[in-house]
Amino acid sequence: LWAEVAEQFKKRSAPTAYETWVNTAKPVALDGNQLTIELPSALHRDYWKSNKMDQQLVEYAYQATHEDIQPVLVLEEELKRPVAKAPASTTANSDTPTFRKDIQLNSKYTFDTFVIGKGNQMAHAAALVVSEEPGAMYNPLLLYGGVGLGKTHLMHAIGNKMIDDNPSTKVKYVTSEAFTNDFINAIQTHSQEEFRQEYRNVDLLLVDDIQFFADKEGTQEEFFHTFNSLYNDNKQIVLTSDRLPNEIPKLQDRLVSRFAWGLSVDITPPDLETRIAILRNKANADRIDIPDDTLSYIAGQIDSNVRELEGALARVQAYSRLKSAPITTDLVADALQSLNLTDKVTQLTIPVIMTKVANYYHVSVADLKGKKRVKTIVMPRQIAMYLSRELTDSSLPKIGNEFGGKDHTTVIHAYDKIADQLKSDDALQKEIGDLKSELQH
């Protein structure tokens, strides 16, 4: 049964998602129609629940068996410790240990493993300050930006660092959905008091993806009180969102204004250099043997977000295993082809190419169009001509014209010269590769 279910997940999820969330799950028992599944961490369980993977599982299991299978998600620790349920708060005393494992932080999401680049350096700096001086400087800290850009990573990094610096720090990490579920649960089981203890008795509260508070009146009300309580105690609050709070529909004004009390920093997609650095880091960490120019190639192809970048690397690695072939640019091109990255047909123009090349070599567009014969300008000019011929449909006279009215033979000469030099000049190959990949996304 599990094999069939896993197969379905595999078909319908990205390879990394499958590796991370499904492949780590272990079926441990089937009692009647109750399937017990062991997950490695509470984070995994949250993920399963918030992505409705348990419901998907019911469907897949039904497809496989036509039985109504009910999954029960458990953690390893819970299996070992059948009575691990926390005692009611009335009996709790100061000797109650804080279970670090309950904290739900991914130990890989640290500042050490976070690559700093243009789009995230502010967010990184703010997160670091907060981890060093929680509750003092930026409260709350709100990190916002698109999916897969490292918000959750930075948030966990704050928690991990604070615990490393002081192991008795109480950290609570939840997604806004988990907060909502907890709260609903607390109402249903008349355990609001425990709920409050759990959320207000911490040094650091991390709430991920608060955009999902949209529309949830009751939860917002409760969160408002949680927020006030922590804030008044100078406890640090860190939030993430895919947009600014005032853009979240039906988020109460009083929450919007409170979220603005601290610091809001956005994270934007990484530039090419940062993407290369992230890939290099990841390849090193996973001991993947991959040449630099191949890394650059991947980074040039995948520019949407870091999660996809990591997914591409995993895919390339899997592909190389499958073919028992080393990772080369050709292999990568093959492996990524099925991702249909070539869908985006953007019409490149000569001015765009000139601007890019000029920036890259720190010269001006006017110089590219001009007649100066110094080497530091001639070379970029020839490269820009070369790229114009390679990447656009423009005729040679048209290219010459765009470059300040030069003769088409000048363009041919430039093209041939660069093409020839490319055969033997590794540095030039890399530069042109970089330029091409930057131009072609």
Ligand code: ADP
């Ligand atoms: P978000 O929460 O913004 O959607 P995540 O924090 O989940 O994004 O990041 C997606 C993946 O990309 C994670 O595996 C994370 O470790 C990785 N990642 C994102 N940004 C960086 C970075 N700057 N350096 C290293 N890894 C990163």
Ligand code: MG
């Ligand atoms: Mg996230």
